[in-house]
Amino acid sequence: MEAGMKIRxxxxxxxxxxxxxxxxxxxxxxxxxxxxYDALYGSPVEHLLSRHEQGAAFxxxxxxxASGKTGVCFATSGPGxxxxxxxxxxxxxxxxxxxxxxxxxxxxVIGTDxxxxxxxxxxxxxxxxxxxxxTSVEDLVPTLYRAFEIAxxxxxxxxxxxxxxxxxxxxxxxxxxxxxxxxxPVSDNSLVASAAQMIKAAKQPILYIGGGVGMAGAVPQLRxxxxxxxxxxxxxxxxxxxxxxxxxxxxxxLGMHGAKAANFAVQESDLLIVAGARFDDRxxxxxxxxxxKAKVIHLDIDAAELGKLRQPDIAITTEFKQLLPQLSQQLAxxxxxxxxxKHVTQLHQQHQFNxxxxxxxxxxxxxxxxxADKLPENNVVSCDVGQHQMxxxxxxxxxxxxxxxxxxxxxxxxxxxxxxxxxxxxxPDATVVTVSGDGSFMMNVQELTTIKRKKLPVxxxxxxxxxxxxxxxxxxxxxxxxxxxxxxxxxxxxxxxASAFDIPGRTIFHADExxxxxxxxxxxxxxxxxxxxIDDAFNVWPLVPPGAxxxxxxxxxxx
Amino acid sequence: xxxxTLFIVAKQRPEVLERLLRVTRHRGFSIINMQxxxxxxxLIEVNMQVQSARAVTLLSNQLDKLIDVTCCEVLxxxxxAHCANE
Numbered sequence: 277m278e279a280g281m282k283i284r285x286x287x288x289x290x291x292x293x294x295x296x297x298x299x300x301x302x303x304x305x306x307x308x309x310x311x312x313y314d315a316l317y318g319s320p321v322e323h324l325l326s327r328h329e330q331g332a333a334f335x336x337x338x339x340x341x342a343s344g345k346t347g348v349c350f351a352t353s354g355p356g357x358x359x360x361x362x363x364x365x366x367x368x369x370x371x372x373x374x375x376x377x378x379x380x381x382x383x384x385v386i387g388t389d390x391x392x393x394x395x396x397x398x399x400x401x402x403x404x405x406x407x408x409x410x411t412s413v414e415d416l417v418p419t420l421y422r423a424f425e426i427a428x429x430x431x432x433x434x435x436x437x438x439x440x441x442x443x444x445x446x447x448x449x450x451x452x453x454x455x456x457x458x459x460x461p462v463s464d465n466s467l468v469a470s471a472a473q474m475i476k477a478a479k480q481p482i483l484y485i486g487g488g489v490g491m492a493g494a495v496p497q498l499r500x501x502x503x504x505x506x507x508x509x510x511x512x513x514x515x516x517x518x519x520x521x522x523x524x525x526x527x528x529x530l531g532m533h534g535a536k537a538a539n540f541a542v543q544e545s546d547l548l549i550v551a552g553a554r555f556d557d558r559x560x561x562x563x564x565x566x567x568x569k570a571k572v573i574h575l576d577i578d579a580a581e582l583g584k585l586r587q588p589d590i591a592i593t594t595e596f597k598q599l600l601p602q603l604s605q606q607l608a609x610x611x612x613x614x615x616x617x618k619h620v621t622q623l624h625q626q627h628q629f630n631x632x633x634x635x636x637x638x639x640x641x642x643x644x645x646x647x648a649d650k651l652p653e654n655n656v657v658s659c660d661v662g663q664h665q666m667x668x669x670x671x672x673x674x675x676x677x678x679x680x681x682x683x684x685x686x687x688x689x690x691x692x693x694x695x696x697x698x699x700x701x702x703x704p705d706a707t708v709v710t711v712s713g714d715g716s717f718m719m720n721v722q723e724l725t726t727i728k729r730k731k732l733p734v735x736x737x738x739x740x741x742x743x744x745x746x747x748x749x750x751x752x753x754x755x756x757x758x759x760x761x762x763x764x765x766x767x768x769x770x771x772x773x774a775s776a777f778d779i780p781g782r783t784i785f786h787a788d789e790x791x792x793x794x795x796x797x798x799x800x801x802x803x804x805x806x807x808x809x810i811d812d813a814f815n816v817w818p819l820v821p822p823g824a825x826x827x828x829x830x831x832x833x834x835x
Numbered sequence: 836x837x838x839x840t841l842f843i844v845a846k847q848r849p850e851v852l853e854r855l856l857r858v859t860r861h862r863g864f865s866i867i868n869m870q871x872x873x874x875x876x877x878l879i880e881v882n883m884q885v886q887s888a889r890a891v892t893l894l895s896n897q898l899d900k901l902i903d904v905t906c907c908e909v910l911x912x913x914x915x916a917h918c919a920n921e
Contacts, residue, residue: 397850401857406902409849426902580896 282447285413286311289377289439290319291450292420298348300324300339300701302332306352307392309379311444313350324701324730327722329356331694333363334720336374338698341681342656342706344493346373346427347698353380354392357438358399362688364434365403369685370514371491373432375423376404382442383411396438405433413446418453425456431578432491461577461593468599471573471590472606478547478571480616481507484530484559487514487684488552488576490677494596498551499523501600504608508620510538512553513684517674525620531559532820533666536627539818539826541620542567550574552596555585556685565825575599629671636786637811640664640739641671643790644711647737648672650794655679655707656699660692660716663745666816668711690719693736697723700732707735707798714740714767724777727803735797736779736805738770741812749815753830754822774805781805838867839891843881843898844906844918847873851903855881858897863889878905880918 283291289312293301300322305313316323326332329351336347351360357378367374381390400407406426408419416439423435475481489498495518502509508525511518519526527538542548548570553559560566563585574581574588575596582591592599633639644667651657658681659668665682674680681699683691696710717738727734744762751759771781781804784793790808797806818829845851852871859866868884885894891909899907906918 398853401850401854402861578900580900582896583890583892584896 280449282449284311284315284444285416285439285446285448286315286444288417288448288450289420289444290315290321292417293321293348294319295452296346296424298346301348301350302326302335302339302698303350304329304332304352304356305350306356306379308353308381308441309350309356309377309444311441312377312379312439323350324697324726326694327725328720329359330363330690331697331720331723331726333360333374333376334366334691334694335698335701335723335726336376337363337367337370337372337691338658338681338695339702340367340372340374340698341370341695342678342699343702344678345702346375346424348375348377351376351378352392353378353396354394356392357396358394360436361399361403364400364436366683366686366688366691367434368403368405370683371432371487372434373427374434375420375427376434376436378436378438379444380409380438380440383440384442386440396436400436400438403434404436407436407438409438410440410443413443413448416443416448417450421453421455429457430460431488460595460598461579463592463594463599463602467590467592468602469606471592472603474547474571474573474590475505475507475549475603475607476610479613480545481547481549481613482541482545483507483509484512484542484548484550484553485509485515485518486512486551486553487677489515489518489596490552492552492577492596494600495676497597497600497604501604502526504604505611506613506617507549507611508541508617510534510542512556512559513669513682515553515677516669517677517680520675521673525617527620527624529669531556531826532561533670533816533818534826535629535670536818536829537620537623539820539829540623540627543569543825543827545570548572550576550588552576554581560585561820561824561826565827633787636788638784638787638790638808640667640808640810640814643794643808644668644671646790647709647794650798651709652707654703654705655709656681656696656703657709657711658682658692658695658699659711660713660719661687661689662713662716663749663816664711664713664716664739666746670816689716692716693720693734694723694726696734697726697732700734708733709735709737711737711739713745714738714742714764714770715744717770721773724774724779727779728777731802733802735803736774736781737797738805738807739810740767740770740807741810741814742767743812745812746816748812752815753819770807771805779803779805781807783807783809785809836886836888837891838884838886840910841881841883841885841891841895841898842908842910842918843883843904845879845881845901846903846905847877847879848903851879852881854901854903855883855898858901859883859885859894862894862897863887864894
């Protein structure tokens with residue numbers, strides 16, 4: 277470009293995205309973002325048209341979670357922007373780096389209740405890590421650079437940039453801003469030494485691993501730490517995949533629907549080493565009795581999480597890639613944990629899930645275990661929210677955290693399908709499966725069109741018990757079997773519906789059809805829907821009832 | 836109910852006070868006194884007295900985390916605002 281040549285703000289947006297290595301954005305056009313869509317036309321940045329802005333933003337979330345890169349989505353002003361809100365909240369709760377760009381009405385009519393005008397900056401305050409409204413075209417490119425930096429640095433999160441239409445049309449000379457880099461926290465050496473001392477003194481330590489380790493790209497460092505210390509471990513929903521599932525002493529997920537061995541071991545521990553986790557209520561059960569004999573070492577990139585719910589004995593604001601090797605070095609070969617390791621192994625053996633299920637009906641936990649064993653190495657599994665989500669977490673296994681996309685903190689039904697689309701775009705060679713339920717699937721079902729348009733080979737495993745299963749389970753257990761509004765027996769014909777989007781599929785009803793059904797789904801070129809009829813009597817077990825301690829798990833009640 | 840005084844320095848942005856107020860409300864604190872001053876360097880200085888049954892660090896840590904907040908501290912009788920000297 278000639279020196280001094282000016283371009284439209286809209287063109288500067290696309291140029292700034294390209295400068296950040298963005299190759300695909302997810303979005304939906306509309307009036308106030310038309311200049312940006314005009315700039316996109318014919319540009320090297322590819323656009324994936326969703327059929328609802330929530331789907332676009334979830335695809336950006338899926339893209340980010342499956343790849344570790346920042347996801348980008350576009351929406352117009354007013355309803356376009358409000359439709360993004362749920363997905364941004366989801367990204368905030370799960371710390372996902374997303375940059376959302378919204379069109380806004382022109383600056384001269386902001387505040388006049390113009391057509392499709394709403395205060396997007398105001399609405400963004402509670403559902404983003406940070407947000408901007410650009411009010412001068414000179415600020416546009418520096419703001420976009422800052423947005424990318426904030427989204428990915430520290431504890432990642434969603435950042436929204438609201439750009440009025442006149443700013444998109446104004447002329448600007450594109451200048452690459454000077455990059456400011458957010459400093460990463462440096463661990464205090466004396467605290468690290470104290471932590472090592474406390475770990476050495478412990479007889480029954482356990483690692484409680486959250487999503488923060490994977491998000492920091494520190495899975496290899498974590499696995500090395502476990503190798504050299506032999507400390508048993510448990511993971512949160514977002515932490516699944518951080519530890520290889522067959523690692524000695526790894527007990528799986530803890531919490532409300534956690535593995536019994538995981539919850540028992542945590543309750544018995546004398547030292548809880550919390551890595552990138554936040555004492556979520558679904559993890560702790562009754563907080564006062566959670567690991568109540570244990571001292572706590574809390575490690576997190578976000579200082580605000582330290583002491584938020586449980587007062588730690590040692591707290592370190594940390595970058596895991598730096599801290600874990602330091603701890604490994606100080607602890608290698610120093611721990612004598614044989615009796616504890618033996619006990620934990622016994623707990624693990626005593627409380628294995630039982631996949632032997634008699635009868636003709638399809639038992640979802642056994643089917644999901646079979647699916648995990650059949651998946652190729654390069655795979656991503658997304659899921660929705662409800663019983664199937666907990667079965668995926670309990671019974672499948674993952675090679676790394678970015679292979680398991682689950683709406684953990686926000687628990688958003690409708691997450692799975694668009695997240696799978698984003699994951700498939702980020703990792704075109706991966707086998708991407710979305711496991712959904714008949715309730716959740718309908719929440720963003722319009723995104724089947726996106727699969728059709730781009731011929732994405734996303735596999736859909738739809739578990740259908742014609743119920744809002746998790747709500748029904750709670751009605752059965754805690755609301756005297758008063759099944760208020762959880763019957764979905766008027767569901768559409770899902771396979772017929774998929775075929776309307778050029779997605780082949782079939783329904784299976786019996787346990788002896790499972791292996792062939794999964795094979796057909798995985799071996800079909802292109803997308804496929806395996807619709808699985810399951811009995812609504814099957815519930816998620818074990819379960820820690822609300823307000824109870826994690827040692828008070830309820831057991832399977834149905835045969 | 837405990838009362839606490841916080842001193843906050845933040846970049847002057849049109850929505851910055853909304854951010855402070857939103858976090859304060861959402862984290863379970865009510866404001867009983869507040870003074871806002873735009874200093875010569877274009878930063879806003881907020882002196883805020885809050886009350887809550889919750890520990891004040893639950894609020895101060897969340898305020899400190901806001902991107903536009905450059906400094907946040909809880910004042911007590913023993914210290915004076917070091918944010919003011921930064």
